[in-house]
Amino acid sequence: MSRPSVPALKATALRLLAMREHSREELRRKLEAKAEEGDDVEAVLDRMAETGLQSDQRFAESFVRSKGARMGVERLRRELLDRGVSSEVVATALGEGLEDDELSRARAIWLKKFGVVPQDRGDWARQARFLQSRGFAADVIRKLLKEPFNEPA
Structure with a gap:
């Protein structure tokens, strides 16, 4: 051109x-x-x-503000990297405050979607998969769902 x-x-x-x-x-x-x-x-x-x-920094901060309430840190990180933002900028945008608040954000999403404690292993797995698809870490999911089905194999 x-x-x-x-x-x-x-x-x-x-x-x-x-x-x-x-x-x-x-x-x-x-x-x-x-x-x-x-x-x-x-x-x-x-x-x-x-x-x-x-500015990639401004884009990353805006993205985290707009999507942060609905996604876990890992999903936010993955989406930003997929959009071409450098890992340093991603780390800065995610910061420590977001990771500290991960359990409360997961709880809010879980309450909106399910609102009831899983009744059996299948419910637990379905709820855990949903939270995992939103980018929440396994330890956060376990804390939230309290793993009531830890029976020996």
């Missing part, structure tokens, strides 16, 4: 960022679909980062 496409790519990037924060990698994928040369896309992405319009 010729040089005049850069303003169009900038406009597209600004329109995408106006809707919600995006990671650099998400923006790259969306802009490359519109461009023919990767150089133009990289130049636009560099300019967005230089001017502070795009």
Whole structure:
């Protein structure tokens, strides 16, 4: 694509960022679909980062704020890494406060979905799988469900 496409790519990037924060990698994928040369896309992405319009740190913090009440730390970490955010930025965004609060967040999700203590091993397994799919650690799930079915094998 010729040089005049850069303003169009900038406009597209600004329109995408106006809707919600995006990671650099998400923006790259969306802009490359519109461009023919990767150089133009990289130049636009560099300019967005230089001017502070795009920030992976800000994206990660926004993502954690919006999804944190519904997901465990592991799922948040996995989703951010899948979206192209570096592991250092992910670690900073997740911080210590979120891990400390994991049990209470899991309890809130569990209460909304189930609200009753599992009656048998099948119920326990179903509830545990649900919480695991939301990204909660096994120790948090065990604490929450209190493992009443620990009979010897």
